[in-house]
Amino acid sequence: MTAKTSFPPTQLFIDGKWVDGPNKVTVMDKFTGEVAWELSGAGPEEVNKAVAAAKKAFPIMAKMPIHKRAEILNKTSQLLAENRAEIANCIAREVGKAVKYAGFEVDRAVDTFRLAAEEAAQIHGETIPMDAVKSGEGLFGFWHRKPLGIVGAITPFNFPLNLAAHKIAPALAAGNTIVLKPAEATSRTGAWIVALLEKAGLPAGCINMVHGKGSVLGDLIVKHPDIAKITFTGSLEVGLNILANAGLKKVTLELGNSSPVVIAADADMKYAAAKAAIGANYCSGQVCISTQRIYIEAAGYDTFKKHFLEEVAKLKVGDPLDPETDVGPLILEKDAIRVESWINEAVEQGATLLAGGTRVKNLLQPSVLENTKPTMKVISQEVFGPAVSLIKVETFEEGLKLADDTQYGLQAAVFTRDIERVFQAIHGLNFGGVVVNDCPHLRPDQIPYGGNRQSGLGREGLRFAIEEMTSIQTVMFRTGHSR
Ligand code: NAD
Numbered sequence: 001m002t003a004k005t006s007f008p009p010t011q012l013f014i015d016g017k018w019v020d021g022p023n024k025v026t027v028m029d030k031f032t033g034e035v036a037w038e039l040s041g042a043g044p045e046e047v048n049k050a051v052a053a054a055k056k057a058f059p060i061m062a063k064m065p066i067h068k069r070a071e072i073l074n075k076t077s078q079l080l081a082e083n084r085a086e087i088a089n090c091i092a093r094e095v096g097k098a099v100k101y102a103g104f105e106v107d108r109a110v111d112t113f114r115l116a117a118e119e120a121a122q123i124h125g126e127t128i129p130m131d132a133v134k135s136g137e138g139l140f141g142f143w144h145r146k147p148l149g150i151v152g153a154i155t156p157f158n159f160p161l162n163l164a165a166h167k168i169a170p171a172l173a174a175g176n177t178i179v180l181k182p183a184e185a186t187s188r189t190g191a192w193i194v195a196l197l198e199k200a201g202l203p204a205g206c207i208n209m210v211h212g213k214g215s216v217l218g219d220l221i222v223k224h225p226d227i228a229k230i231t232f233t234g235s236l237e238v239g240l241n242i243l244a245n246a247g248l249k250k251v252t253l254e255l256g257n258s259s260p261v262v263i264a265a266d267a268d269m270k271y272a273a274a275k276a277a278i279g280a281n282y283c284s285g286q287v288c289i290s291t292q293r294i295y296i297e298a299a300g301y302d303t304f305k306k307h308f309l310e311e312v313a314k315l316k317v318g319d320p321l322d323p324e325t326d327v328g329p330l331i332l333e334k335d336a337i338r339v340e341s342w343i344n345e346a347v348e349q350g351a352t353l354l355a356g357g358t359r360v361k362n363l364l365q366p367s368v369l370e371n372t373k374p375t376m377k378v379i380s381q382e383v384f385g386p387a388v389s390l391i392k393v394e395t396f397e398e399g400l401k402l403a404d405d406t407q408y409g410l411q412a413a414v415f416t417r418d419i420e421r422v423f424q425a426i427h428g429l430n431f432g433g434v435v436v437n438d439c440p441h442l443r444p445d446q447i448p449y450g451g452n453r454q455s456g457l458g459r460e461g462l463r464f465a466i467e468e469m470t471s472i473q474t475v476m477f478r479t480g481h482s483r
Contacts, residue, residue: 005086008188008195010039012046012211015053016204021046025187025211030096030329030362031320039187042210047179047220050208054150054177055226057205062147062175064203070117073169075200076193077113080106080161087192091161092320094186096329096362097283099321109165109193112445112462116169119462123174123470130476140477145470147175148250149228152221154214154242156234157331158286160186163254164193166445167231168207170465172197179227180209181218183234185331187211214238222246229469233288236382236454243457252458252468254450256382257410259289259440260403262425264396264416265299267437272415273307279413279439280388281315281327281366285339288455289411289433289440292383294390295399301392305354305370308390312355312366329362330385336362339385342377343367346389349376356386374405382408396421400428409452411440432459 011018023041028034042050061069080087084106091102125144130136153167160182171178182190194209210217218238222230222245230246232239233254243251261279263272279291296304320328330336340359346369347353356367367387372379378389393399396416403412411433414425422436432451435442443449450459458468 008191010037010188010191012040012042012050013191013194013198013207013209014046014050015056015208016198021211023212025184027094027185027187029093030331031093033361036093037188039191039211041212042217044216044220046210047217047224050179050210051150051224051226053205053208054179057177057203058147058149060203061172061177061206064175066120066123069173069175070120072197072200072202073113073117073120073173076196077110077117079196079199080113081110083192083196087161087189089321090189090192091186092328094189095157095160095283096320096331098325098328100323100325101283102320105159105162108445109162112162112165113169115446115462116173119170119466120173122463123466125472128474138478138480140479140481141475143472143474145174146473148469148471149176150226151176151178151229151231151469152224152227153178153180154218154221154230154232154234155180155182155190157183157186158283158288160189161192162445163233164190166460166465168193168197170462171231171469172202172206173462174466174469176229176469177205178207179221180207181214181221182209182211184211184213219245231465231469239456250468252450252460252465253456254288254460255454255456256384257288257408257440257451257455258292258380258382258406259411259413260293260295260406261291261413261415261439262396262399262403263294263296263300263304264414264418264421265297266417267300267415268417269300269303270307273304274311275439276388277308277311277315279441281312281386282441284327284330284364285386285388286330286384287441289443290384291388291413291439291441293379293403294388295393295402296390297396297399298392298394301390305390309355309368312368315366317363317365327366327386330364331362333362335385336364339364339383339387342383343369343387346372346376346378349373351376351378351389354390374402380406397424400425404429407454410450410455411435411442413438413440432456
């Protein structure tokens with residue numbers, strides 16, 4: 001079966017044209033298990049053509065006045081908003097994400113493009129007080145930012161629209177050109193952005209898109225000598241591989257996490273439970289900042305547990321296209337089997353299953369564990385599924401210590417009404433982001449966002465991504481007039 005709707009096209013996009021490649025990418029509907037659509041798949045030749053087109057277009061993009069770049073980005077934002085329902089439907093089918101959350105993802109991408117248009121107008125440098133040192137006397141100096149050239153953008157399946165937007169929008173705002181490779185399982189959503197940029201008037205070659213296997217096409221992009229920068233969101237394993245192969249390219253990596261939440265006994269337990277039930281199961285737990293480990297001070301443990309289990313029981317699991325659904329299927333049956341096996345292994349090793357744990361194909365019920373140990377996979381590794389552990393701790397400090405005892409460092413959260421505890425958390429947690437009185441999955445799209453430790457390199461968020469997608473050039477005039 002091919003696509004029922006002809007927009008966006010199912011082909012590759014190279015040098016302003018929709019073209020066929022030698023391979024096929026079959027995208028399944030993650031809930032029905034039927035073929036949703038087939039797309040054209042690229043081979044090495046198409047990657048080379050995409051890079052050549054981006055190279056040819058770079059002077060056009062670099063010289064494009066900022067008001068024109070902003071106009072294209074704003075127009076794309078508007079077109080995304082106009083096509084909200086259809087794009088959300090595409091995301092719901094490709095990812096299995098509940099359509100109400102798929103709609104929020106579209107809203108966020110609308111913001112991401114609008115914010116990029118605003119940030120484009122803020123790209124600037126500074127004059128340098130050259131005569132602050134003797135050797136600078138008689139010099140006038142300034143620095144400014146220049147686009148890097150071609151940005152290779154490699155995106156994951158779980159937020160196929162907004163995480164592509166977080167790479168494409170700042171790259172264009174800064175005057176770069178792009179070769180995009182969306183995750184295979186969610187390729188059509190990537191095509192939405194590309195097709196809308198084309199409608200918005202982006203010149204040929206400024207964005208190019210290839211569909212297909214990451215291990216083949218992604219690898220070619222990473223190693224291509226004409227690409228200046230790789231911006232990647234995905235797993236730690238692939239991120240490390242990219243770093244090993246990228247040479248001297250600039251690299252931004254947005255990787256995984258094992259997101260902790262620490263709940264002090266003074267917190268509003270009913271409120272915290274409602275937030276955490278969503279934080280752990282939103283997008284079936286397939287969010288890099290999905291709540292995975294909840295440390296609760298002993299005095300509040302039973303109250304939190306009672307409210308939390310009530311909130312989890314309220315979640316509607318099933319068809320992502322049903323507007324009432326909260327939790328849809330996982331991306332592949334093998335991923336649901338993996339999460340189920342980690343739950344079973346934890347139970348065999350002494351954990352107690354309080355809810356869920358049952359699976360039909362790729363649909364796993366929201367699962368809650370207690371009595372886990374730090375060495376269990378559900379604690380020490382990124383679960384990336386709807387499985388969360390409740391852990392009783394004697395003190396808030398102990399909770400912070402355990403929360404921080406991880407190889408990851410993307411976002412963490414605490415619930416407390418005590419300002420001293422808030423500052424203990426800020427200073428005690430080595431994470432790129434700390435959330436107070438909500439869960440780690442908060443990401444308003446303008447914030448500097450990214451991980452410490454094994455969670456990544458660099459920051460996204462429009463202003464910060466633009467910094468990572470430009471280079472600083474210093475200019476020094478010998479004029480005899482430093483001031
Ligand atoms: P993945 O690493 O399997 O794939 C991500 C992308 O990399 C895909 O486009 C894939 O085709 C490509 N790829 C695969 N092998 C490659 C290679 N050898 N060279 C170059 N590219 C290659 O990740 P996924 O399963 O799509 O996404 C899940 C992971 O992403 C989780 O670990 C999650 O935590 C992480 N993630 C992180 C963030 C963040 O902002 N930090 C956001 C979302 C997801």
